[in-house]
Amino acid sequence: MNALGFILMLFSGFDYIAKGDPSLQGSGKFESYDVKEGIVTLRYENLLSQMEIVNDGVIHISTSFSNELPLKHSYAVVNKKTNQNISLEEEKDYLKIHFEDKEIRIKKEFYRTEVCRANVLICSFDIRRDIKKKELKLIAKYHRERFFGLGEKTGDFELTGREFTMYNSDTYKYTYNTDPIYASIPFYIAVDDEYEYGVFFDSPAKSRFSLKREKYSYKVDDRMLDFYIFTGNIKKLIGDYTDLTGKPYFPPLWSFGFQQSRHSYIDQEEVLEIANNFRKYDIPVDAIYLDIGFMNNNLVFTYNPREFPRPKDMVEHLNSMGIKTVAIVDPGIKVDRNYAVYRTGVENDVFCKYENCYYEGAVWPGICLFPDFTKESTVKWWGALYKNLLDLGIEGFWNDMNEPSVFSEANGTMPDGVMMDYNGIKSSHKYLHNIYGLTMARATFEGVNDLRHNKRIFLLTRSAYSGIQRYAFLWTGDNTSNWEHLRMNVSMALNLGLSGVPYVGADIGGYTGTPSEELFTRWIQLATFIPFMRDHTERGTKFQEPYVFEENIDIIRKYIKLRYKLLPYLYTEVYDTHSTGLPLVKPLFIEYGRKYLDIDREFLFGRNILIAPVLERGINQMEVILPQDIWYDLWTDKPYKSGKYSLDISIADIPVFIKAGSIIPLYDFEMRSTADLKEKRDLTLKIYPDGDGNARGFVYEDDGESLDYQNGMFLITKIDYRSEGNIAEIKVQTEGKFKVERKMIFVLPGNIQFTQINGKNYQVRNRRVEIQSF
Secondary structure, three states: OOHHHOEEEEEEOOOHHHHHOOOEEOOOOEEEEEEEOOEEEEEEOOOEEEEEEEOOOEEEEEEEOOOOOOOOOOOOOOOOOEOOOOEEEEOOOEEEEEEOOEEEEEEOOOEEEEEEEOOEEEEEEEEEEEOOOOEEEEEEEOOOOEEEEOOOOOOOOOOOOOEEEEOOOOOOOOOOOOOOOOEOOOEEEEEOOOOEEEEEEOOOOOEEEEEEOOEEEEEEOOOOEEEEEEEOOHHHHHHHHHHHHOOOOOOOHHHHOOEEOOOOOOOHHHHHHHHHHHHHOOOOOOEEEEOHHHOEOOEOOOOOOOOOOOHHHHHHHHHHOOOEEEEEEOOOEEOOOOOHHHHHHHHOOOEOEEOOEEOOEEEOOEEEEOEOOOOHHHHHHHHHOOHHHHHOOOOEEEEOOOOOOOOOOOOOOOOOOOEEOOOOOOEEHHHHHHHHHHHHHHHHHHHHHHHOOOOOOEEEEOOEOOOHHHOOEEEOOOOEOOHHHHHHHHHHHHHHHHOOOOOEEOEEOOOEOOOOHHHHHHHHHHHOOOOOOEEOOOOOOOOOOHHHOHHHHHHHHHHHHHHHHOHHHHHHHHHHHHHHOOOOEEOHHHHHOHHHOOOOOOEEEOOOEEEOOOOOOOOOEEEEEEOOOOEEEOOOOOEEOOEEEEEEOOOOOOOEEEEOOEEEEEOOOOOOOHHHHHOOOOEEEEEEOOOOOOEEEEEEEOOOOOOHHHHOOOEEEEEEEEEEOOEEEEEEEEEOOOOOOOEEEEEOOOOOOEEEEOOEEEEOEOOEEEEEOO
């Protein structure tokens, strides 16, 4: 499609919708325009609109039914550069704005926006104000789009034909139809037969999307409608969106190991018993969680001296086993003058206010105050509080209850009238609700980084808004032990990835209820290929650690060990995600086009591995669709051409396929946790040639924990493989300053007998060639 054909037409003052509904106010008559520093300002009788082109051709429109736009501070947008070299020409009925290959046509008579590319209409919409409800409403004409994204949404993967609310909510035991739940990411991707586009509405106020045919709209209870339009293929849409809102941060390597949690392990002895059982049953684990039972009477930043009398010794013992400790931190600060966190918070005036005093609401500790994370002094105060937990040796943190959840309020959160600093602008919670979790995560992330120099942080959050990828992993809250939630683990991970949030996962086995052996086994098999791999359950349920499921323990152990075997592949994909913003798990249509839009029970794990999880109870056969290219069965190395296959299924495995032409890096040795990599890092490179006998790949490595990679302390190893007959040639190139002593083991196709690696000849034995690292 010719990029020169991209046109944006902005028609102003079009009142045909308002005529049909007297409660909807239109823009009124066109009055004037001006251009200053690349920003076009349009003035109407009732409306002010500004438009600019930012970054790599992203369209930014801000509209308010007032004489000026309200002051705004975006916690989502961190990289926005206005393109100032636009040109403008005026005709009788139109204004024409030119920028590179784009033309923007503004019709003076009407207020309607139509986005076209190559003379093909992509989307069209009008903006109105609901006079009674005080809402701003964007009303769009539905064409043939199919919708995806919007972050953490329940139900099917595809969003078309449904309605959604953005309002972060504590939704214990949510179901297939529950909406909203914990996180709001107001960015969607629309796919048509001929084009794709994306739209991000940057408002943390309560908003609603209707993606129904002939009733396509967005409305927000805010003072301004502020949004961005992205054009191009899906990879570009996500790349441009994460350029705007920030690329995903680079977590420590251990974040991608197996993690174990429960609400709550009752005491120090039980935590150590859990750790010892993982060793006893030969199951790798990288982290054990301390839920609110670790706290003293549910007070954050404290520990229970009765049940955890020697927490530092406990954490040190876990560290000696290679196991990290993750502690929960909620936002609610109990009103108690004997509680130092409360006292210092009042002294520093860090809490949200209501009717000229601090807002009080009940959560786990009792009556609490809630920090105002939109205030910079609060961010500094909050960050410093982590010192006590860091001094115990705790490595990771888990921000929970941060919608914020308030038990004592009918709507489950703070009232609209609660006031927040909002970066000095001052605003009510009504307009800022959805950023509470994001700003708490930011305060935690920055505070821990200030306290712990040159060490990467693992942070997990339940509530989120656009931009959360800069700070934290996101898990999908209090799910349930049933097959429906297993299926939603796939759809939610895929839509979150399309929404710029790559580090995601669900509680394995379900948080509420107790899974059967079969369900837990299938969940472990799926979670092996999901970015965040944590087993977590609530109090009152049966214990849910992997070794509890005796009937299938060998299968469960095999898959958790497979996760560790795949870590160099996964970590390389994490590096790519950190660089590009593209998801770690993604639908087939991202790589293989629109013909795979209906495939919602398979996904790509990185670029080269296709997963077809078993999502139904008791099946022994399932259909798998393989896209273009050749694919190798992970378990048998059998090649498959593109097509539809009916496969026999047992409880032992799920279908996993490797793309032909790829080279998969592996740790093909036993590991108890990622801490073992300090002793051994031998790298196995398994080659899966394409139809011409060739393959390519690369591996990214660093120390897995520091920020030194930012100064060149990494190692990228690029491998190019070519073969003819029984002879292969391998070229290896490296870049970066990170040094590692280890062996490199190449696993070659069965027909290869001789190979040359960087000009040196080697004989192949048992499909393998072993060399020292370059």
